[in-house]
Amino acid sequence: MTAVTDQDHTDEMDHADHADNGRDADAKDERPENPPPVEDAQEIGDQGDTDGHARVQAGSPGRTESKAAVHPTNPTDPEESTGSWDDGLIARRVNEATAAQQAAAVEIRASRTQAAHNAHHTAPVPAPLAYDGPLRSRLDALRELVGLSRTRLDSGTLAEAGRVLDEAAARRRLSGQHTVVAIAGATGSGKSQLFNALAGVAISETGVRRPTTAAPIACSWSDGAATLIDRLGIPGRLRRRPLQSAEMEAQLRGLVLVDLPDHDSAAVAHREQVDRVLALVDAVIWVVDPEKYADAILHERYLRPMAGHAEVMFVVLNQIDRLPGEAADQVLDDLRRLLDEDGIALGEYGEPGATVLSLSALTGDGIPELREVLGQFVADRGAAARRISADVDAAAWRLRPVYATGRRTGLSEEARDEFAARLADSVGATAAGEAAERAWLRNANRACGTPWLRLWRWYNDRREPTTGRMPVRAQADEEATARQRVEQAVRTVADRASGGLPAPWAQAVREAAVRGAQGLPEALDELAARAGLPVGRPPRPGWWPAAVLAQASMTILQIVGGLWLLGQIIGFMAPNLGVPVLLMVAGIIGGPLVEWSCRLAARGPARRYGLDAERRLREAAAGCGRARVLDPLAAELLRYREVREQYARVTGAGIGAG
Known part of the structure; x- marks a missing residue:
């Protein structure tokens, strides 16, 4: 294939300019000094133009010609037209029969524009892109992941994932029969020459002026790609068609080739266009x-960050005609080494990865090989899906720090039990149980103790308030100590729950714990008051009536013996010291003995009564702590497990993977 050089392009431009000078003044006045590229009538209809005009030039591969080349004898009659366009894209096609002629600028009637517009809309619409099951599942998981994470992660963290979802949805609605391939390169790399060589016609401007390519230019090998090019933001005046060739069109059918500005251009706007279009192409x-x-x-800036896109990437070493001998192979080997260091898998020996080739767009060496590989790539119709899959991989990798963790996460039973024990200590559950035990024993002593001891205790109770109830914690220092214990318990359980979690989720767990701790000390005090000792005396065992009767009998013996001795002393009764003394001694010894026996028998029930009171208070404190702190922590941990499972689906690791 004949290569298009900068000098050839300049000569063609000069030839066209000399031909323009030979036109009559009227035609010159009607044509602008620098006529813009021609817009196809169908494309004009798509763009919504209302004037129905198209300006036409023909005569060289570097020029454009209209959809209808008008006969010079009747330049306004569309029926005399000799050319015909079959799509809505601007094109530059070579007509060998009229290559030496220079056509004048003409006006095409609005009726023909409308007819072309109608024809365009009645053309068959290409089938939209279809994703396979695994990719659909990954996209659904990513969408679910973003939804679950919006309240926990900032919008900037989720921005890339949202962009990937939007672009995947937008690309899916468009043609699945076309593959959009961008040609990118640095200043002077010859990408525009390669673009022209693949198209077979000088479409993109080449030259020594830098930068040469100022805006993306699209070239389509088949119809139905207008919406794809619209998505790239390429206007109609920068859309082209390749040289008409049945072999070439069959080989590259479905290809949409885009020539980008230089990625290292001095113009910031050029670099921005490169970055924008690279995010949209297949x-x-x-x-x-x-x-x-x-x-x-x-x-x-480009190759290393896009290492995951190796399957939809070609790396072409151009200008090998400048390298002598085996230097081209050496440079190509060094390029492969650099790509390997960038983490880009190379598609060698049938393995998936980037395709690396060497060629010369100037001499045409290697162009057929690139066209063949590119044709196979386009015919596969899988580039768009592989690009979206690689975008999902890249988005998942960026999100890895906020979802993945190498440590075991969650709240163990040991941590839960420790938290409940700390809360129980803060409300004095142990002390309350001991107080309940003492209350039971004291009640037993009231029923089974000697009358004289009971009288003494009654006297002491009148002097001091009862201590049989739960100790009153109204002192300021005791309240402060209890509050500190509660706060310490909450901090400890929050630290254990957030341990090993990524920073955003750990922060969410700690915030949930802080919210639950608000008002927790007051709630615990209220529960302690309700769950303390029941109102009234502790229950009595069944043997207490017998013990009370025995103690009453011992008291009666003491009284009877005492009265008998008193009667003998005053002479009312005959002297007989043995019996009354025996009765008094039996009562005096039997009363404490009965009390001591009852106290031994009451230890078991009193202990159980105290433990039951402590258990109730511990359960009440644990329930309060669970409702206010542990349940919110568990909810946050459950949400994290859900997003971790979704993240595993996004990465393709499977549900349940960390």
Whole structure:
């Protein structure tokens, strides 16, 4: 194939300019000094133009011709037209029969524009892109992941994942029969020459002026790609068609090739356009030259971050005609080494990865091989899905720090039990149980003790308030100590629950614990009051009536013996010291003995009564802590487990993977 050189393009421009000078003044006045590229009538209809005009030029591969080349004898009659366009894209096609002629600028009637517009809308619509089951599942998981994480992660963290979802949905609605491939490269790498060589016609401007390509230019090998090019934001005046060739169109049918500005251009707007279009295309051809193939900007800004997109990436070493002998192979080997260091898998020996080729767009060496590989790539119709899958991988990798963790997460039973024990200590559950035990024993002593001891205790109770109830914790220092214990318990359980979690989720767990701790000390005090000792005396065992009767008998013996001795002393009764003394001694010894026996028998029930009171208070404190702190922590941990499972689906690791 004949290569298009900068000098040839300049000569063609000069030839066209000389031909323009030979036109009559009227035609010159009607045509602008620099006529814009021609818009196809169908494309004009798509763009919504209302004037129905199209300006036409023909005569060289570097020029454009209209959809209808008008006969010079009747330039306004569309029925005399000799050319015909079959799609809505602007094109530059070579007509060998009229290659030496220069057509004048003409006006095409609005009726023909409307007819072309109607024809365009009645054309068959290409089938939309279809994703396979695994990719659909990953996209659904990513969408669910973003939804679950919006309240926990900032919008900036989820921005890339949201963009991938939006682009995947937008690409799915568009043609699945076309593959959009961008040609990107540095200044002077010859990407525009390669673009023209693949198209077979000079479409993109080449030359020594830098930067040469100022805006993306699209070239489509088949119809139905207008919506895809619209998505790239390429206007109608920058849309082209390749040289008419049945073999070439059959080989590259479905290809939409985009020539990008230089990624290292001095113009910031050019670099911004490169970044914008690279995020939307299905694949990219990176063109490098022997001088800049190791450029740090290319590798650090583009190739290394896009290492996961190796399957939709071509790396072409251009201008090998400048390398003598085996130097081209050496440079190509060094390029492969750099790509390997960037983490880009190379598609060698049938393995999936980037395709690396060497060629010369100037001489045509290697162009057929690239066209063949590119044709197979386009015919596969899988580039768009692989690009979306790689975007999902990249988004998942960026989100890895906020979802993945190498440590075991969750709240163990040991941590829960320790938290409940700390809360029980803060409300004095142990002390309350001991107080309940003492109350039971004291009640037993009231029933089974000697009358004289009971009288003494009654006297002491009148002097001091009872201590049989739960100790009153109204003192300021005791309240402060209890509050500190509660706060310490909450901090400890929050730290254990958040241990091993990524930073955003750990922060969410700690915030949930802080919210639950608000008002917890007061709630515990209220529960302690309700769950303390029941009102009234502790229950009595069944043997207490017998013990009370025995103690009453001992008291009666003491009284009877005492009265008998008193009667003998005053002479009312005959002297007989043995019996009354025996009765008094029996009563005096039997009363404490009965009391001591009852106390021994009451230890078991009193202990159980105290433990039951402590258990009730512990359960009440644990329930309060569970409702206010542990349940919110568990909810946060459950949400994290859900997003972790969704993240595992996004990465393809399977549900349940960490």
